[in-house]
Amino acid sequence: MTAPGNAAKISVRDLHKAFGSNAVLRGVNLDLPAGQSLAVIGGSGTGKSVLIKSIIGLLEPDSGSILIDGEETLGLSPGDRERVTRKFGMLFQGAALFDSLPVWENVAFGLLQSQGMRRREARQAALEAMNMVGLDSDIAERSPAELSGGMQKRAGLARAIATRPEILFFDEPTTGLDPIMGSVIDSLIVKSVRELGATALTITHDMASARRIADNIAMIYQGRIVWHGPVSEIDHSGNDMVDQFINGRSIGPIQMQVAV
């Protein structure tokens, strides 16, 4: 499942992950060329989150291979894992801002902790990142709990881009937002990815968002990638599962488990 383009920034090979008897990933293969944006779509429980968490290193897969810039990341020592993680920036579904820190310190967290930047410089860099996502410097001292959902997502995006990472991950970036705010966040994501020249991997079940954010789309179903191609081809994929998913039909090859 390799899309045409440059050398793979992220390469996933035959990835398996099970929780007890529940096999979530059953041999995922995926290549993401440098500088491209890929959205992995799929229903709830199909393995999207487990896939992205495995790539980031939050979960240990049972078998397979994950290459970042050609380097195998499974089984890395903690020091090497930290080195690889420095290439990443991530926007979490619920923003995952630290409650105990003001907004600016959340945004500057990576600069302060992993890059050892001085507080004054880090604050300036955080304000620039906040400005990039349309957040006013007036909210810098506020607690994350005082922000609306949309503002929290923006602050989370500012934190993800503040360290100028090579690879950005977006976990359901529009979930919980109204359609207009969702569109604003998508635009900010596209703008940020372009300005950084980063490679982006998004997981979402929001098709409108996937179309806006991604160059390519991959669909995951029952722990495997069942289709992978450019956004422009998704409406003519020739894949019944993709057609059912993007049109939101209840009848089709994808069987939903509905308890009665």
Place this chain on the structure above:
Amino acid sequence: MGFLASIGRGTISVFAMIGQIAAFAAIGLSHCVRPPFYPRLILQQMIEIGYYSLPVVGLTAIFTGAVLALQSFSGFGFAGEATIANVVVWGITRELGPVLAGLMVAGRIGAAMAAEIGTMRVTEQIDALTTLSTNPYKYLVAPRLIAAIAMLPLLVLVADVIGVLGGFLVSIYDFGFNPTTYLKSTWDSLDNTGFLSGLVKAAVFGFLVALMGTYHGYHSKGGAQGVGQATTNAVVSASILLLLSNFIITAIFFAS
């Protein structure tokens, strides 16, 4: 067979949990002695654990010291300054000071640690730390362990002084003892081993309270209910371990 199998499963899960806690403690302690350190976080936790626990520990100690004097006089029928001062000093410095301070801190701080870290777990804040190249053990666990181990002995020192003061006040104003004689008896009753054992206990209790708070918070799951469960588990397990370790340390210091 089903009964035996369930006993087997239960035994295995208990040993598995002990292994997990031991591994968690080893990783946490290893990060206490390896840089980078987070002095701001350690200081913040010291203030939270030490300074803000002073009222509850102080109140517990003063009433316990007072009751100890009352029981010694009316309950046990001891009459002299020397005897009552001795019971109060030994009771407070060896056992009641450290144990009651430890239990109070387990309820106040152990619960707070489990709730805070548990909430961070279920809202993906701990995952966010990892993606920001920050080790959660180093950032969340180590500062709490260091602060609790350092602050509990200080709290117990304060509890000792206030507890003895409670006994003094009752003895002077209720029983009409001579203050100078009572204070001299108190000073004479102080023994290095008993006093030191209380401080050692305090450091161990601090470690156990912080370990249980961070461990249960770190491994909480399932949203608000999971965080609530983690909080309960942290307080209950810290209290039981605290009483168990109290017995062991007492046996080590005073068995001979």
